[in-house]
Amino acid sequence: xxxxxxxxxxxxxxxxxxxxxxxxxxxxxxxxxxxxxxxxxxxxxxxxxxxxxxxxxxxxxxxxxxxxxxxxxxxxxxxxxxxxxxxxxxxxxxxxxxxxxxxxxxxxxxxxxxxxxxxxxxxxxxxxxxxxxxxxxxxxxxxxxxxxxxxxxxxxxxxxxxxxxxx
Numbered sequence: 001x002x003x004x005x006x007x008x009x010x011x012x013x014x015x016x017x018x019x020x021x022x023x024x025x026x027x028x029x030x031x032x033x034x035x036x037x038x039x040x041x042x043x044x045x046x047x048x049x050x051x052x053x054x055x056x057x058x059x060x061x062x063x064x065x066x067x068x069x070x071x072x073x074x075x076x077x078x079x080x081x082x083x084x085x086x087x088x089x090x091x092x093x094x095x096x097x098x099x100x101x102x103x104x105x106x107x108x109x110x111x112x113x114x115x116x117x118x119x120x121x122x123x124x125x126x127x128x129x130x131x132x133x134x135x136x137x138x139x140x141x142x143x144x145x146x147x148x149x150x151x152x153x154x155x156x157x158x159x160x161x162x163x164x165x166x167x
Contacts, residue, residue, distance in 0.1 A: 025055035026090075034137065034156025036069045038076070039149065045071040047154055058089040061096075076143065077105040080119060094125040104143040115144035 029052050036047040049067030056062060063082045068075070080102030086094055099120040106113045123137035142151040 025057070025061075028053040028055075032065065032067065032137075032156070034067075034154050036071075036076075036141070036152060036154045038069075038071050038074070038152045042071040042074070045069050047156070055090055059086050060084070061086065061090070063098075063100075074106060074108045078117065078119075078141065078143065079103045079105075080117075082119070082121065084121075084123075092127055094127060095123070096125070097122045106143060113144075115146070117141065117143040118145055 030050070032047075032049040032051060034047045035044045037044045047067050047069040049065050051063050051065040053061055053063040061084045063084060064080070065082070066077070066079050068077050070076075080100055082098050082100030084096045084098030086096045088095060099118065101116065101118040104115045104117045106115070119139050119141045121137055121139035123135060125133050125135040127133035136156070138153065138155040140151055140153055142148050144150055
């Protein structure tokens with residue numbers, strides 16, 4: 001049931017991007033790399049992922065992402081949908097703040113747990129061209145809303161290359 005909610009949200013985001021010609025926006029597909037600092041004694045670990053983003057307006061965008069990280073004996077795969085507010089509008093210099101929720105798959109040893117979680121984020125992008133940019137993003141991830149103490153920070157800076165199309 002939970003995975004259906006995430007897949008439905010991602011499909012709705014993609015459909016919005018393809019049929020939303022009345023909304024002047026951009027559909028962007030890209031990759032992410034960050035460092036995730038899980039709770040407990042595990043140290044920081046790389047987190048990799050891919051995303052699809054749609055600019056609803058100059059100041060509001062929606063993003064669907066799938067990421068992956070592994071630490072100690074645990075694999076974490078968040079599949080999330082976020083809304084982001086861009087107070088200066090989407091320009092060359094683009095600070096933003098946002099948050100969202102999603103489905104979190106966690107495997108520790110032979111135990112598998114699927115949960116609904118949430119995250120809040122803040123970031124800064126510099127996009128000198130349409131298909132190239134440098135970004136920094138920090139987010140606080142809570143993989144299970146029933147266990148907020150399992151939250152951890154993710155932070156990263158990257159050189160990004162994206163495929164963007166105007167719809």
